[in-house]
Amino acid sequence: MTIRVRSDSPDPIYEQIAGQVVFAVAGGDLAPGDLIPSVRDLAVQLTVNPNTVTRAFQELERLGVIEPRRGLGMAVTPDAPKLCRNRRKELIRDRVRETVRAAASAGLQPADVHKLIDDEWPK
Amino acid sequence: MTIRVRSDSPDPIYEQIAGQVVFAVAGGDLAPGDLIPSVRDLAVQLTVNPNTVTRAFQELERLGVIEPRRGLGMAVTPDAPKLCRNRRKELIRDRVRETVRAAASAGLQPADVHKLIDDEWPK
Amino acid sequence: MTIRVRSDSPDPIYEQIAGQVVFAVAGGDLAPGDLIPSVRDLAVQLTVNPNTVTRAFQELERLGVIEPRRGLGMAVTPDAPKLCRNRRKELIRDRVRETVRAAASAGLQPADVHKLIDDEWPK
């Protein structure tokens, strides 16, 4: 359960945290019932204000990914894996859609984009 | 020269406007010497705050895509086509890079993304 | 003497426990002199932190509903039935008051609420 945030990113920090938890659950690194690090611990680890972590947790709770275990912390919900896989799929599909829109309006063909994908793929 | 803005987009309006001008120039819909609509006209047409249009034009002027023609308005510069084609390429490459990053961290393979591209491609 | 707690309830667990004891006494299911389950037993039975049960018992002792019997545990007091019936009446009145406030501010009439009551009444 390692989380990294980039404070120079255009995406807000709390969203980065929430997003990485979603991906961790979707990838099986976090299973239902697992307790995620406490607000204070995570805040120290990321050198970020506790309120910022709290806000990330609120978003995750709203999504139904985590739920409070009173006095213990936040635990991954039973439904979380399904929810997170769906959300991950959505996010990727949205990004693909934007890419396609930009590429198509520039006169590119699918094959051109395939090539770009391969060029940018991490080795 | 038709521009459309989506006020519900996460991208700021001034960036949408500037981006569409860049794409229009890169695609040849706007040629060097062409006058683009005045701030006031465009603001009315898009039902947008004139300041917003102004800011888009500032960005375009900074990029060297348009330049003031005293008493006439803003005109597309001689260098604009080359600049805009480069910028268009950058923008697409950035989007591709984001897509690849998201897809790779979700465990997808290049072929999977190729398929997504084809699925989302406008028919 | 069966107690059930909902950990997802907005009401704290210790209050749920105390409340159910009060209702059990008010309803005659627990009579003066009856011993209530020990903190440890109840904690195991409800899969709840013993401290939480302790706090519920403190509240009940403060209300005069239970009292310690050295070496035996906590016993229902002689005054408990009267106290609990009063408290039960208070609790119900509080809930009615909240309901009335919400309904009235929504423009409902007493007759509308009567109908809602009948609809929700357990058959």
Next chain:
Amino acid sequence: MTIRVRSDSPDPIYEQIAGQVVFAVAGGDLAPGDLIPSVRDLAVQLTVNPNTVTRAFQELERLGVIEPRRGLGMAVTPDAPKLCRNRRKELIRDRVRETVRAAASAGLQPADVHKLIDDEWPK
């Protein structure tokens, strides 16, 4: 559009604010397209921290009741009236359900509760 908060209430202030906006929309005091008071104005008016108001607005935006009009403020959405009437109905039904549960377990009859309702009804 008058909002009042009780800082001594068990309900958090941001929820009180959000709830009153919901009721105002449900009651027709706020119509789609109306701009609600700015964060700063409302904070001053309620002598509350701006962040608290912000949080109420976030909740309302999440519910789809208000949406940002960039540079102008937050506006009531077209769907808001329907959403707010539904939410109001839910809230009342939940309260009624709790009341009925408490009353039934105390051995009361529907008629008894009807009488309590009438007693507590504001004159």
Next chain:
DNA sequence: GTGGTCTAGACCACT
């Protein structure tokens, strides 16, 4: 002017 994000530090209820 608007809302959005973040920090710092406090207090509270619950377990």
Next chain:
DNA sequence: GTGGTCTAGACCACG
């Protein structure tokens, strides 16, 4: 110990 709420004050992007 845990999360939840609130205040105070700062900076930023956007219109």
